[in-house]
Amino acid sequence: MNYSVRKFDAVIVGAGGAGLRAAIQLSEAGMKTAVLTKVFPTRSHTVAAQGGVAASLGNSEEDHWHWHMYDTVKGSDWLGDQDAIEFMVRNANECVIELEHYGMPFDRLDNGRIYQRPFGGHMSNFGEKPVRRSCAAADRTGHAMLHAMYQRNVKVNTQFFVEWQALDLVRDEAGEVLGVTAMDMETGEIVVFHAKATIFATGGAGRIYYSSTNAFINTGDGVGMAARAGIPLEDMEFWQFHPTGVAGAGVLITEGVRGEGGILRNAQGERFMERYAPNAKDLASRDVVSRAMVTEINEGRGCGPNKDFVLLDVTHLAPETILKRLPGIHEIAIQFAGVDCLKEPIPVVPTCHYQMGGIPTNYLGQVVVPQGDQKSVPVPGFYAAGECACASVHGANRLGTNSLLDLLVFGKSAGETAVKELKTGGRSHKPLPAAAIDKTLARVDRLNNQKDGADVHETRLAMQRTMQKHAGVFRFKDMLAEGVEKILAIDAQVAQTQIKDKSKVFNTARIEALELDNLIEVAKATIVSANARTESRGAHVRDDALDVPETPNGRDDKNWLKHSLWYREGNRLDYKSVQLKPMTVDTIELKKRAY
Amino acid sequence: MNTDRNARIGKLKWHCRRALLELDLVFARFWAREEADFDVQSEAVLTRLLELEDHDLWDLVSNKATTDDAESAAMIKRLQCI
Numbered sequence: 001m002n003y004s005v006r007k008f009d010a011v012i013v014g015a016g017g018a019g020l021r022a023a024i025q026l027s028e029a030g031m032k033t034a035v036l037t038k039v040f041p042t043r044s045h046t047v048a049a050q051g052g053v054a055a056s057l058g059n060s061e062e063d064h065w066h067w068h069m070y071d072t073v074k075g076s077d078w079l080g081d082q083d084a085i086e087f088m089v090r091n092a093n094e095c096v097i098e099l100e101h102y103g104m105p106f107d108r109l110d111n112g113r114i115y116q117r118p119f120g121g122h123m124s125n126f127g128e129k130p131v132r133r134s135c136a137a138a139d140r141t142g143h144a145m146l147h148a149m150y151q152r153n154v155k156v157n158t159q160f161f162v163e164w165q166a167l168d169l170v171r172d173e174a175g176e177v178l179g180v181t182a183m184d185m186e187t188g189e190i191v192v193f194h195a196k197a198t199i200f201a202t203g204g205a206g207r208i209y210y211s212s213t214n215a216f217i218n219t220g221d222g223v224g225m226a227a228r229a230g231i232p233l234e235d236m237e238f239w240q241f242h243p244t245g246v247a248g249a250g251v252l253i254t255e256g257v258r259g260e261g262g263i264l265r266n267a268q269g270e271r272f273m274e275r276y277a278p279n280a281k282d283l284a285s286r287d288v289v290s291r292a293m294v295t296e297i298n299e300g301r302g303c304g305p306n307k308d309f310v311l312l313d314v315t316h317l318a319p320e321t322i323l324k325r326l327p328g329i330h331e332i333a334i335q336f337a338g339v340d341c342l343k344e345p346i347p348v349v350p351t352c353h354y355q356m357g358g359i360p361t362n363y364l365g366q367v368v369v370p371q372g373d374q375k376s377v378p379v380p381g382f383y384a385a386g387e388c389a390c391a392s393v394h395g396a397n398r399l400g401t402n403s404l405l406d407l408l409v410f411g412k413s414a415g416e417t418a419v420k421e422l423k424t425g426g427r428s429h430k431p432l433p434a435a436a437i438d439k440t441l442a443r444v445d446r447l448n449n450q451k452d453g454a455d456v457h458e459t460r461l462a463m464q465r466t467m468q469k470h471a472g473v474f475r476f477k478d479m480l481a482e483g484v485e486k487i488l489a490i491d492a493q494v495a496q497t498q499i500k501d502k503s504k505v506f507n508t509a510r511i512e513a514l515e516l517d518n519l520i521e522v523a524k525a526t527i528v529s530a531n532a533r534t535e536s537r538g539a540h541v542r543d544d545a546l547d548v549p550e551t552p553n554g555r556d557d558k559n560w561l562k563h564s565l566w567y568r569e570g571n572r573l574d575y576k577s578v579q580l581k582p583m584t585v586d587t588i589e590l591k592k593r594a595y
Numbered sequence: 596m597n598t599d600r601n602a603r604i605g606k607l608k609w610h611c612r613r614a615l616l617e618l619d620l621v622f623a624r625f626w627a628r629e630e631a632d633f634d635v636q637s638e639a640v641l642t643r644l645l646e647l648e649d650h651d652l653w654d655l656v657s658n659k660a661t662t663d664d665a666e667s668a669a670m671i672k673r674l675q676c677i
Contacts, residue, residue, distance in 0.1 A: 038612070039609075039612055039613075039614075042614075043612070043613055043649065044650070047612050047614035047649050047650070048615055048616070140650055143650060185609065206669055215614055215615060216617065216623075217612055217614075249620055251616055251617055251620070326658070327659075328657065331657040331658060331659075332617070332657070335617075335620075335677065336620060338677060354655070403669040409647075496629055503598065503602070505601075505602040505606075506605030506609050507606060508605055508609055509607060524599055
């Protein structure tokens with residue numbers, strides 16, 4: 001199989017928020033920068049972000065980055081690195097104002113300043129009361145952000161390669177990263193993008209789960225590529241779930257439905273939340289509701305032929321209330337559940353939403369790995385930002401509006417660090433290692449020539465159902481152990497996937513098979529890390545982690561205040577300590593997380 | 596000829612990979628139902644619709660907005676079929 005080579009100062013994989021922000025930094029500095037993307041930049045999943053971006057601008061009331069830092073550390077259940085968190089919140093205001101200067105149409109106050117609204121978990125004065133910290137552009141914040149940054153990139157001559165599938169990281173024997181291999185979907189041509197700096201900004205991998213709010217493009221391509229290149233994956237057991245996604249589809253049913261009086265029922269029609277949360281009932285917190293739903297399903301009280309969902313009932317509400325106060329829900333229920341929610345309840349399940357772990361980085365955006373006695377040594381030439389990276393600012397759970405902030409701050413930081421390293425002459429186009437490129441060619445060749453192999457769709461579905469059942473929002477010791485074995489068996493099938501269509505031009509079957517190669521790495525990392533972590537922390541909640549004074553909420557700081565690192569080679573785990581020391585302020589000391 | 600059609604449909608199908616899950620699901624259903632009989636005229640109409648921003652396209656599919664273009668409106672109806 002042939003390939004050609006193109007040389008750039010920097011190659012960025014992914015054109016969502018983090019990739020576009022990193023590209024601005026490089027192109028503005030005069031670096032010849034290529035951005036590879038599977039879809040047109042403004043079709044990236046950042047578009048789906050509605051809530052806003054957090055920054056302690058204090059436009060409506062007093063606010064301070066230190067308070068934002070406290071909220072983020074607490075939200076992370078103390079697994080977040082406090083140096084990275086301080087860096088993120090202290091850079092928030094500057095990043096938001098830069099975005100405003102790029103043309104982002106933020107909502108405004110009467111005095112012309114950026115309007116800010118409150119958001120869950122963001123408080124003033126170290127947890128005292130809610131604060132208005134989220135900057136938004138109506139309910140299209142992510143969309144407006146991508147447009148502003150894409151236009152800026154066009155202005156500074158970033159070179160976009162649209163509809164290119166990145167295949168593998170090119171890493172030489174010394175461990176340096178020299179670029180990526182990629183396939184042009186329009187021709188099937190394979191090209192090596194030879195670069196002095198390689199930045200991954202490929203987003204999350206929510207499609208490892210059967211029920212996910214993530215768009216189909218979120219297949220963890222960068223995370224999978226990093227794992228294949230020997231980079232460990234950090235804290236992959238931590239995934240944020242939303243309690244009410246439409247069963248079988250994943251589309252979110254807003255919490256506002258329960259706020260307006262919607263009731264969760266099991267197969268017997270029982271309002272089961274009365275048993276789990278006698279006071280708050282259906283309005284209990286997300287994790288309490290999710291756990292109750294999974295318990296009902298696991299104990300055989302789920303609905304449907306497979307007893308694998310519960311029902312969200314609004315039929316007792318006046319139709320005009322539903323249509324007026326919950327616009328969109330009626331249409332979503334018809335389109336994706338096939339029910340008229342005015343007459344029938346909506347089938348729902350806890351649904352995967354956000355990946356907290358990823359490729360390990362420091363706050364400069366450099367990818368860091370253990371080496372000798374040190375646990376965080378930068379990989380020369382390799383950077384990552386956004387949902388595919390683990391800085392780690394979200395730790396065990398993420399606050400709303402901190403995801404857009406993450407991609408702005410660390411996209412910029414990764415770009416800035418790469419520029420510094422390029423300008424100081426520390427990076428050059430080292431000779432390409434033939435062995436690394438041969439691995440990519442062999443992988444594509446294997447797929448093209450596989451006979452009597454596994455069906456891609458069926459294999460992906462088996463992975464998604466296994467992850468949903470065995471490593472979902474509420475986890476059980478035996479189920480996790482069994483799930484590890486099942487995922488390893490599915491991994492063997494992924495190595496033998498087969499495609500019938502061998503054509504080169506826009507062969508979506510081939511792309512989906514290549515995406516599955518990445519998803520399975522994320523699935524393995526997730527379930528192996530989750531099986532090993534025998535405590536509950538943030539979004540990782542285990543049935544067997546006891547809520548006793550020594551381990552409040554099941555959190556075991558004595559044994560588990562550490563980051564997981566999963567290696568593909570040998571399917572093994574290592575750990576590194578959490579950075580509890582911030583950059584300038586005192587450590588935010590451990591305490592039980594309660595809201 | 597058939598190869599050309601496959602390539603064109605492959606490209607259109609890839610352009611149906613969107614930023615919003617809602618649209619991905621609508622298009623997955625649509626192609627499963629319509630791919631075999633999808634004609635050239637429909638290709639042109641769908642190509643036009645795919646130029647829209649995701650939120651605007653979803654507004655049309657979910658009846659939050661309407662279009663004056665009769666061909667586009669007819670295609671939206673086909674996308675809405677369950």
